[in-house]
Amino acid sequence: MKEIICHKDNLDAAAAEFMEAIIGNTIIAFYGHLGAGKTTFIKAICDRLGVEDNVCSPTFTIVNEYQSAAGEPVFHFDFYRIDSLKEAQDLGLEEYFYSGCLCLMEWPEKIAELLPEDTVDVRIEPIDETTRRITICS
Secondary structure, X not given: OEEEEEEHHHHXXXXXXXXXXXXXXXXXXXXXXXXXXXXXXXXXXXXXXOOOOOOOOOOOOOEEEEXXXXXXXXXXXXXXXXXXXXXXXXXXXXXXXXXXXXXXXXOHHHHHHHOOOOOEEEEEEEEEOOEEEEEEEO
């Protein structure tokens, strides 16, 4: 388990530390209540990877695909509006999960039964208005 304290003004450093901590892992599940900072931190990770697209929560599309500076796909999921496991399966999740590409997921608890065994769980908890505790459990 690794803990990162992330302040609003050091998102890039926290994202860099996070990327070092998850080396070799591609399936990342972010847990935290609404407004905890999941999307903000995923945006910082994508910035660190050199993604030039506008990174936003794919609440209605469920998945956004970005390109890293290295030309690698990065998949960003938001399962908040998923109503059933079948709906998630119909997206072709296994293809994404086993693609070897980075998969960053918000609201993974909605599809817990479908998550691969090697999923890295990340908890984001507010400490105050501008500070978050990021706990990585692999």
